[in-house]
Amino acid sequence: MGSVLNAEKQREEQKNRFFQKDNTIATKDRIVAWPRMGNIDLSMVALVSSLGVKIVEAPPNSNEALEIGVKNSIEGICLPYKLNLANYIMALEKGANTLMMFQAPGSCRFGNYTKMAQKTLKKMGYKFDMVVFDMYQSKMKQTLQAFWHVTKCANPYRYYKGFSTGFNKAFAIDTAERLLFYTRPRELNKGEAERCYKKWYKIISETTSIWGCKQLKKKIIKDFKKIPIDKNKIVPKVYLLGEFFVLLDPYTNKDIEKTLGDLGVEVERQIFFSDWLEHVLQPSFLYKKESHRERCVRFAEKYMKRAIGGETIETVGDTVYAAQNGIDGVIHIMPFSCMPEIVSQNILTRVSREEDIPAMTLVLDEQTGKAGYQTRIEAFIDLVKRKKMKENLGSKNKREEVLS
Numbered sequence: 001m002g003s004v005l006n007a008e009k010q011r012e013e014q015k016n017r018f019f020q021k022d023n024t025i026a027t028k029d030r031i032v033a034w035p036r037m038g039n040i041d042l043s044m045v046a047l048v049s050s051l052g053v054k055i056v057e058a059p060p061n062s063n064e065a066l067e068i069g070v071k072n073s074i075e076g077i078c079l080p081y082k083l084n085l086a087n088y089i090m091a092l093e094k095g096a097n098t099l100m101m102f103q104a105p106g107s108c109r110f111g112n113y114t115k116m117a118q119k120t121l122k123k124m125g126y127k128f129d130m131v132v133f134d135m136y137q138s139k140m141k142q143t144l145q146a147f148w149h150v151t152k153c154a155n156p157y158r159y160y161k162g163f164s165t166g167f168n169k170a171f172a173i174d175t176a177e178r179l180l181f182y183t184r185p186r187e188l189n190k191g192e193a194e195r196c197y198k199k200w201y202k203i204i205s206e207t208t209s210i211w212g213c214k215q216l217k218k219k220i221i222k223d224f225k226k227i228p229i230d231k232n233k234i235v236p237k238v239y240l241l242g243e244f245f246v247l248l249d250p251y252t253n254k255d256i257e258k259t260l261g262d263l264g265v266e267v268e269r270q271i272f273f274s275d276w277l278e279h280v281l282q283p284s285f286l287y288k289k290e291s292h293r294e295r296c297v298r299f300a301e302k303y304m305k306r307a308i309g310g311e312t313i314e315t316v317g318d319t320v321y322a323a324q325n326g327i328d329g330v331i332h333i334m335p336f337s338c339m340p341e342i343v344s345q346n347i348l349t350r351v352s353r354e355e356d357i358p359a360m361t362l363v364l365d366e367q368t369g370k371a372g373y374q375t376r377i378e379a380f381i382d383l384v385k386r387k388k389m390k391e392n393l394g395s396k397n398k399r400e401e402v403l404s
């Protein structure tokens with residue numbers, strides 16, 4: 001009898017682990033909000049509004065948001081939490097009453113984010129429901145269940161429209177970002193790539209039809225191709241790695257991709273929202289090729305045997321991959337006191353030495369000043385450029401030796 005009850009309890013715990021679902025607000029009265037992170041809003045707005053509930057978007061991350069987050073958080077907690085909390089407070093002030101949140105249990109403080117935020121917000125006197133998705137369990141079926149819980153929408157067409165437009169918007173904006181990273185250091189007319197990106201950001205956010213969203217990616221590629229570039233320019237390529245939130249949030253990383261592009265460097269960010277979306281929602285048997293994570297695990301093997309949470313294995317694996325594939329350097333960004341990335345930072349010193357690739361870690365918190373940050377980036381890029389020039393010279397000399 002005892003074991004039957006235990007099994008029952010375990011099943012119940014397993015079920016509840018996927019999403020915590022407060023249910024004090026009637027669906028018709030729900031006003032939904034979620035934390036800001038990069039371009040995630042484009043997809044979330046498309047999806048949630050298609051399911052027929054009202055939305056409040058928290059204002060983009062800013063000094064004001066950071067101040068609110070810092071004021072209401074414990075000092076040692078990581079930067080993403082402080083901004084997430086500020087997003088919630090600002091959204092609740094604008095009328096939100098249902099907060100959605102992703103979480104991953106176990107590996108680091110991320111597993112406690114929602115509980116902490118919930119406790120703090122209740123203490124501050126806010127009344128709301130919280131719906132939490134467990135990212136490591138959230139395949140398509142559970143995700144649909146969670147959205148059903150929030151919206152009670154039973155119309156399959158609305159789900160199809162929401163997911164289709166949301167996915168296509170994510171792919172479109174990520175394509176625009178990748179093209180921006182390639183074009184910016186090579187463009188002949190300064191600022192043209194940036195203008196093209198901003199134009200498409202606006203178009204993507206305003207497009208609502210399924211067909212229109214499906215066409216976006218193709219149109220963006222065509223438009224970027226029209227920008228005149230210097231194809232012969234020697235442009236160093238740098239991988240941008242590190243913690244998920246700081247990589248995707250331009251306020252937090254102080255628009256590092258623009259800084260690097262303006263310094264004549266092509267950035268390849270290793271984490272994109274659409275890749276993650278595909279990985280989390282798509283059943284594994286539908287994967288035709290090795291996923292980014294699988295590749296990272298393979299390349300990181302010499303330095304670490306298993307993932308320890310956060311993006312550690314991605315950071316190490318991507319650096320080894322970069323070194324073996326002609327990438328000129330890696331920049332690793334992380335929030336201050338981020339536990340998994342502190343481990344990466346330590347391993348990276350060895351990886352950089354043994355694999356012969358320049359690597360720099362930038363630690364970000366609310367005290368980080370733009371000037372010091374910029375100077376460190378410029379010094380690192382100087383080193384990367386000199387190494388590239390030396391290698392080019394070396395291979396040119398070797399070629400001349402062979403020909404003579």
Ligand code: SF4
Pocket residue numbers: 078079080108109110243245310311335337338339340341
């Ligand atoms: S990965 Fe780092 S920054 Fe992100 S929640 Fe975990 S400890 Fe905090």
